[in-house]
Amino acid sequence: MSMEIPSLPGGPLSGVVASAVEYMVDAGQRSVLFLDIMRQRGDQYREHVSQTAPHVLQYAAELIMDGRKLDEPVNYALVRIIPPAGVELDLERRPFIVVDPRAGHGPGIGGFKADSEIGVAMKAGHPCYFVGFLPEPMPGQTIERIARAEALFVEKVISLHPQADGKPCVIGNCQAGWAVMILASLRPELFGPLIIAGAPLAYWAGVHGKYPMRYAGGLLGGSWLTALTSDLGAGKFDGAWLVQNFESQNPSNTLWTKQYNVYSKVDTEADRYLEFERWWGGHVNLNAEEIQFIVDELFVGNNLAAGKIEMSDGRKVDLRNIRSPILVFCSKGDNVTPPQQALHWILDCYADVDEIRAYGQTIVYTVHESIGHLGIFVSGGVAKKEHAEFSSNIDLIDVLPPGLYEATFEAKGEETTSSDLVVGQWVMRCEARTLDDIRAMGGNSPEDERRFAAAKRVSELNLAAYQKFVQPWIKSMTTPQLAEAMRNLHPLRLQYEALSSQNPWMAMVKSAAEGVEENRKPVAKDNPFLAFQEQMSKQIVHVLDSWRDSQEALSEAIFLNVYGSPLLQAAVGVDPTSEPSRRREMSPEHRAMLKQRIAELKAKIGEGGLREAALRALLYVGSARGMVDERSIEALRQVRREHGGARLTLAEFKTLVREQFFMLLLDRDATLAAIPKLLPDDLNQRRAAFAAIREVLSASEAISGERADRLKRIADLFGVDSGETTSNVAPFDPKARAS
Structure with a gap:
């Protein structure tokens, strides 16, 4: 497809007319290339779904x-x-x-x-x-x-x-x-x-004015529609419906932006678009029992x-x-x-x-x-x-x-x-x-919780009615062949099939695209008609977004008013005056276990050696900051590597951290007071351990404020100068224990 900009006697067209012709040539070429990308998308879809185990992993x-x-x-x-x-x-x-x-x-x-x-x-x-x-x-x-x-x-x-x-x-x-x-x-x-x-x-969970997907179950009357869809699928639920639900959340992207982005950047965007569409169009099925569990127990229940x-x-x-x-x-x-x-x-x-x-x-x-x-x-x-x-x-x-x-x-x-x-x-x-x-x-709010509880109860009633009065008829009429035909006719599948090479008209598109690629004439970036195109696209997005916002506001209003009705709530067994709380209490068994564990930890406060004392000190000083920084953990790793000693496995170290943390939480004063009993008599060992503690604590920022005060207290417990660093002391042995 080769087009030359025409000229008039006496010289080439200029100004607005020249820009218009340049834009029309580019727009025509982009249209052909865009259609060819849609053809490739359709062929890619057919090839992908024909595989036994289709996936989009980029790794062997x-x-x-x-x-x-x-x-x-x-x-x-x-x-x-x-x-x-x-x-x-x-x-x-x-x-x-x-x-x-x-x-x-x-x-x-x-x-x-x-x-x-x-x-x-x-x-x-x-x-x-x-x-x-x-x-x-x-x-x-x-x-x-x-x-x-x-x-x-x-x-x-x-x-x-x-x-x-x-x-x-x-x-x-x-x-x-x-x-x-x-x-x-x-x-x-x-x-x-x-x-x-x-x-x-x-x-x-959610807030008013946002995230309307949580209202969908109530607006559709509950999970009876899930059961109907599965029955029409002969015991299988077509995953394309889930994808369609997702797409409906953002109609401007689904109906316009995704395709327009390819059309407007047709020379560079094809590979990225096709890569994503290979996954997006790979729909899968679920058993009726699976999807019913998901909807009843999770999303509605x-x-x-x-x-x-x-x-x-x-x-x-x-x-x-x-x-x-x-x-x-x-x-x-x-x-x-x-x-x-x-x-x-x-x-x-x-x-x-x-x-x-x-x-x-x-x-x-x-x-x-x-x-x-x-x-x-x-x-x-x-x-x-x-x-x-x-x-x-x-x-x-x-x-x-x-x-x-x-x-x-x-x-x-x-x-x-x-x-x-x-x-x-x-x-x-x-x-x-x-x-x-x-x-x-x-x-x-409590009112919202009552609304969702009412929607859950309505779902249960509707599902029971469907299963008793309608489901037997649907199952008896739906054959596997009919179910397969309905899956193949799903709109999301048809959009791929219709523009694949199976469509004889797309053969002409492929041939035309090959000609366009040989004679491609992109429009100049400062072309005023290109700017107008972008402005029109923004207007289309704005209109679709406004339509979405109005529909979401209407959906929310319907849900809140219908399921907020005291009459409906009372009719389905939800107390309109209750203050619902979903928080669960701790079981008596767990309380008993916790009591026993607390007693065990308190009995171990005086047990251990230098390793336990150092970790206890690190947790005490570090907790004043209210955060853990990756630099402090890396510094701790380096201290372990450089100073040797018996290496704990990660699981052992985790257990030790938790024990010392809980001891401090249960009785901080007693846990700190026990530190001198855990330390060796060797002053050099204590000085080395304290210096390592200081090195870890200062890895992310200077030690100041409450952390400095706590470190001073630890220095007193270790019997060392609070300014000790690893540069002026010998390495410590984490295995060292008090005499």
Whole structure:
């Protein structure tokens, strides 16, 4: 397609006419190239869905366990990620396991790019494994059966790394996040730190005016529609409906921006767009039992944090049983899993931070200011920052004393103190927080809780009516062939099929695109018609966003008014005058166990040696700052390397940290007063230990204020000068004990 700018007798066209012709040539060529990209997208879709095990991992992988061959078969599999050339793994470091979400799309998003969760973990030296799935579920597959299969996968990884310095770190993305949390509550002994990224755990939580997806269940009358869709699928739920629900949250991007971005940058954007669409169009199916559990127990029922989910053997899912550190990653820009839905389970489970500690839990959260839901998993910038820091500092997180923390990140610069102790380009800190910090993000009022409770009850009634009066008829009329035809005719699938090479008209597009590429004439960037095009695009986005905002406001108003009706609430068994609280009380069994543990720790206050005394001192002085800095942990590692002594495993060190922390928490004065009894008589040993303590504490900033006062108290207990440094004392022996 070659077009020359025409000219008039006496010279070429100029001014507005010339700009218009130049723009029309470019626009025509871009239109042809855009259509050809759509053709490639359709062909790519057909090729992708024809594969037995389609995925978008950018890494080679080795199959370790095939879930289809288990006694209770599932369509999940465990693979080992083979590191690319130039990446060296440390087999003594804890392995990472990335579990991808089965929320309508196929697997691989956690390893979608080199800068990904898998990529940054391998760069940090960790062996990596991936849990993915096939497009079709196995007969009889349930969420509980998948959990048991994933437990076997984790056990297998543990057996492959007997020398690792800790249990596997497991990353659960989106829907996989709640699945990992359920499994970790049932099998806490299998897990190292958990990274829960963009995963909803408190499904009713939110604030007015935002995040309308939480109202969807109530507006549709509950989960009867889920059952109907599964029945029309002959016992399978088409994941394309989940993808469509996601797309409906941002119509301007779905209907315009995503395509316009390709059209406007057609010479450079094709590869990135096609790469993403390969995953976005890879829809998968779920069994009816799976999706019904998800909707009834989680999204409408909100039973996870309440501890009301029960397994077939009678065990209750209690998130307070998790013993591994839990790192929750969420974003204010995520309209699918806003911070409230990611974090308010903590408010449901605990009265305060002391209760978190009483369960021995360490919870770390970080809130991104703007990234969207998918960006949490696919953004290279997020991978290079947050996920890279999580991977590099996972041991720091694992040894944090129990409590609630927020992970913050500060860019490393020339002025950064002890920058040689920082891994990567960011300094990670874990700052102590209280439940009030989470409450400050906003949440439901008692009136809102009653509204959602009423919606849950309406859902149960509607589902029961559907199952009794309608479901038998639907099942008898739906054949597997009819169900398959309806899946193939889903609008999201048709948009790929219609523009693929199967459409005979697209053959002409391909031929025309080849001609355009040979004679491409991009418009000048300062062309006024190009500027007008951009302005029109912004107007279209504005109109679609305004329409979305009006629909969301209307949806919220309908939900709040319908389910806020005292008459409706009373009719379905919700007391309109109650003050509902979802927070659970500590069980008598746990209180008894806690009482026994407190007695044991108090009895051990006077036991130990120099190692216990030094760690006790570090915790006492460091707690005055209310945060833990990665530089302090790296300084502690260096002290251990340089001064030798019997090396503790990470698990042993973690146990020691927790014991000393709880002793200080239970009776600080008695715990500190016992320090001289733990110290050796050798003054040089005490001076060396104190100097090492000072070195660790000063790694991130100068010691001042209350920390300086506390350090002076420790110096008195050690019987040394508070100004001691490692430069003027001999190395200490951590094994040294009092005479």
